[in-house]
Every structure is written in C-alpha cells, then in structure tokens.
Amino acid sequence: MQIYLPIAEVSVNAFLLLGLGGMVGILSGMFGVGGGFLMTPLLFFIGIPPAVAVATEANQIVASSFSGVLAHFKRKTVDLRMGVVLLIGGLIGAALGVVLFNYLKAQGQVDLLVKLCYVVFLGVIGGLMFIESLNAIRKTAKGGAVPTRKKHNWIHKLPFKMRFRVSGLYISVIPPILVGLCVGVLAAIMGVGGGFIMVPAMIYLLGMPTKVVVGTSLFQIIFVTAFTTMLHATTNFTVDVVLAVLLLVGGVVGAQVGTRIGVKMKAEQLRILLAIMVLLVCGKLAFDLLVMPSELYSVAAEGGH
C-alpha cells in the first residue's frame, strides 16, 4: 500500500515503514538506544530526503523511548536524578548541534561530516564494548566471578559531588553534564537519540549499573529528541508527521517486545549484541565512504530538501 508523505513529498510503501519501525523498536527496547543510528540511514536508503529523515526520526524516537521508559519505570530501573543532570547537558548540546548543522549545510559538507561522525563514534564505541563484553563472557564461562568495573578513577576527584541513590553512585555532576552535552550535539546533527553513545558512556565513564543505564538513557532521550523535533519543526519545517506515525506505530510495539527480551538476557550478552550491531553499521558506512560511488554527482534543491 503506497502512501504519499505530505512534507517529504514522496510516495512510499506503508508496510515497509511499519516493518522498519517494528524492527528498530525491538532493538530500542532491548538496548535502551533510540534506534535512530539505524533508522536514519535506512530512511535515506528508501528515498526520504535527508533533512526530513533526520527531523522525523527525532519525533519517532520520542514515541519509542516513551514507550520503553514506562516499562522501566514499572521496574524502578530509572535514575531520575541522573536523568535530569544528563538532560541539562543534553538540551544545551542539542541547541549547539542545530547551529552547527545549519552551518555545515551551507558548506555542502554536512553529509560527509555526519557520516564521519558515525564511523568514528560507532567504530570506537562498538570496538571497545565488543572487547570488554567478550572478556567478561570468557571469564564467566571459566567459572570466575564477573569482575566489578573500576570504582575509582579521575572522575571521582572532580568537585560538585552529588549522590545518585538508584545508581549507587556519589560523583561530580560535571561528567554527566558533559556526556549529556556531547550526546545532545550528536542528537541534533545526526538525527539520533544518542543512546548508542550514552549507554556506553554511562557504563564505562560514570560507572553506572547496566540495568539502570537503559531506563535512564531512555528518560533523557525523550526530552532531548522532543526539543530537537521542535527546533526542526519551527526552523526547517521538515518534520513529517505521517512518516512519524507510520514509524512509531511499529516502533512502540517493537519497543515493548524488546524491553521484555532485554530483561531475559544477561548484561554481557546484551552488550556484545549491541556492540556487534554498532560495528556492522559502522562498517557499512565506512565501506560507502571508501568505495567509489556509482554516481559521483549529487543534486541538492535549495529550500529545505
């Protein structure tokens, strides 16, 4: 069933969008990532104009994250206080990101820099997580206890300390704000919630327990992506609500399924799966940058698309 999207001004298959939404929704619920880092490139691939894909994806992430976070609230795996601290950084970062995005768009280099960001971030994070999780699984298999991650590092020497009861942490608010800020910038320029960076940063930099990380990440992603949606809707007019509805119908259902799958899996397994997926997307993007494209020219119409 073909459906015409009023803002994107293209006609696409509705079932294809429902299916994509569902698939990405499952991943979103399992790993606490918005799934934008998968969905945005997929939307480019089916012919949605990039500006519309980035803006609409932000709106769709609001839905899947909200659906996911409700499930986490029920299980009390959301650190609200940490979420709010991350959010403060996130909102500042999102505003900076939109400014940066518009500057790069004028230079004609936004595609390249977005892709390079993806390759670098996905490669580094995916690689680190993969190695770490693999080591943890090996040690568990040998019968040894799972090693507790390092509790004390330079982060504990910073001022403005705050107690985060749910996470069982007593750390400075500076690292969470910085993490939120970086993720906010990425959210705005890449059309992603930033969960794929937020989750590892919370585990490895802040030392939060994996089970709390997912819910807290989803909690702050809702607000950052809602803010990004409003910025795109009011400055670029590129949020396509019909596209968003089709994606989120599949997405919210998928997120519920995914959250339940996630509960049944071990933290190490969850992390290694996420790492593999991150590396796959990274490899595909790197491949596209390195191999000569079949069409060397690209056309950009002025005025949004």
Added chain:
Amino acid sequence: MRWLIALLLLAFPVAAEEVVLGLSQDEIAITTSFDGSEIFVFGAVKREAPIPEGELGVIVTIAGPSVPVTVRRKERRFGIWINTDGVEIESAPSYYAVATSANLDDVLSVRENLRHKVSVPSMIQSVSAPNTVLDASAYVNALIRIRENSGNFQLLEGKVVVDDETLFRTRIRLPAALTEGAYETRIFLTRDGDIVSQYETAIDVRKVGLERWLYSLSRNQPVLYGLMSLAIAIFAGWGASAAFSLLRN
C-alpha cells in the same frame, strides 16, 4: 480596448493550421494514496485550407515549477569520497517531459528549440560555476542523468501518435514524488521543424484533504504542528505500553 485587440488580430494573419487541445485532467489532486499519475493529452489540428506541404510534427511538453539547484561532485581525497566542487544552477524544473511524434531533431529546428526552450537541456538555465570548475556541462549532464533515472525528466520521442495529419494523442507519466505547483503544458505544431502553431495551458498539481491540511499547518503554525507531532508520539508510546500491560494481566 476592444478595437485595439481587433486591430492586432487583423495585423497578423491567422495561422493556416491551429492546434486544438484536450487533457484527460487539468488538475491533479495529491491525496494520501497518491502514487503518481498518467496524463492523457489529445487534440486535433484545425485547418481551413488543404493540408500544407512539409513534414508535420507534434510536440507536447509538461514542466513542473523551476527552482535553483546545486550539483556537487565527489572526488577521492585522503582515501575517502567527498564533495569537492559544486555548480549552482539558477533554474531547473523539478519535472519535465517532452513527447514528440518523431525524433526531436527532426520535428524541431535548432533555432526554434533555442527560441522556445523545448529540449530537456534548454530548460536548464543560468549555470554559474566557480573558476575551479572547467567542465560545467558535465554537471548539467549529471543533473539530467539523475533526474532521468528518477523519472523526473522524460524524453518520449515518437510517443505522440498522429492520425491522418489531424488527430494526435499521447500519455505522459507523472512520478509519485511530485512537487506542488502549476505544471505548464505546451503543445507545438511544426512543419519541417518550424513551429506553425502553439498552445499553452497549465495543469494544477496540489495537495488535498489531509495532505493539504498537514502541509499548511506545518508552514503556518510550526509550533502547533511540532507540539501535535510530539503529542501523537507520547500518546502512541503510552498506548503501546498500556496495551501490553493489559495483555500480560
């Protein structure tokens, strides 16, 4: 005023042949289920004298609204493919189709093509390339190639059927990815490559119903539109969560 028009009409001799046109539709409504459209263009050659000498040709063109575009080229730098040079084109139609009764070169002389801008390349105007770009025409060709592949530019040679030098008809396909606006439709009647008669009209392509409402809302009330999108997202998220807890209990 009226006598002036009458005088003008007298001053120019009435063409020996004139084109009379019919369109299957002069309006295209973009609805939610819009998946492209096909326009049936038909007409007749009206003449009061015997059929004149020379080869008869019929050309039908449909042009979507023109907008400025930037064409960029990728080059390998530091091992990766990046956009290096760009050429700005002041005016290129978002959609352009030319249907002819024979090869375009046979039915239209070069001079007439220049004057009336009929062929696909002649529709692309005001190419401004920076000094670093030596082959601006490669960029124009690339634009034509990309838009031809997407069905937005069409050269349909020999697709206009002419019966008895009088009746003609053709079908032109409009792709699903259509922009709104007045689609200027022109019919040329040629004899030995010279235009003897022409007719112009416009096909109005516009969004209707829900499509129109959402589009206007997003442009005129962006804050409201954004909030509505967010409300739908939050509601859908909550709805799915609630539905799943009901299922489990």
